[in-house]
Amino acid sequence: MTEIRHIVFDIGKVLVHYDPDIPFSRLIPDATERKWFFDNVCTSAWNLEQDRGRTWEEAESLLIAEHPDHAENIRNFRRHWHEMAPHAYEDSVALLEGLIDDGHDVTLLTNWASDTFREARARFPFLEKPRGVTVSGDIGLIKPDRAIYDHHVASFGLDPAASLFIDDSQKNVDGAKAAGWQAVLFTDTGTLKADLERFGIAA
Structure with a gap:
């Protein structure tokens, strides 16, 4: 298994609750x-x-x-x-911040409209803590299209095989894998911690 050097989080339903x-x-x-x-x-x-x-x-x-x-x-x-989008998931945010504090390279990759993401970023300051974010609405590409994963890799200098993507959508997880990434489906923070440990990352 390739050593994971980059951790990439989705946001909606992983870090921030969303329910129309x-x-x-x-x-x-x-x-x-x-x-x-x-x-x-x-x-x-x-x-x-x-x-x-x-x-x-x-x-x-x-x-x-x-x-x-x-x-x-x-x-x-x-x-x-x-x-x-009323609140963040405190346990997920704590995990994200812990990974950053431990020196891991963490970025965000989200399907989100440009203007509402700017609102979310103002409301949820933790979204500023990762090294950067790719917002689909800003670049005209969406998951699970291969192009958005390639764009994120190019933007942040990632090695796809050494990148672990975390998303609540199976099709987006599959899209990341098709782009050469490692990827796991987010269901809850406990499962995510176990997944990270499986990849050799203490959380």
């Missing part, structure tokens, strides 16, 4: 209606295009043209975004 249901359980109280809205209007695929760099203005106008009766809640998705 938090504001929308209030905005659309009926669970069936809310599910329909997320399945048919503000879908994951629609939101992913903002992670790829599409502006919210364009995203909203496209969707409102298709679903004019839902215009207010389409706008509410961005308007209430701050409620969707």
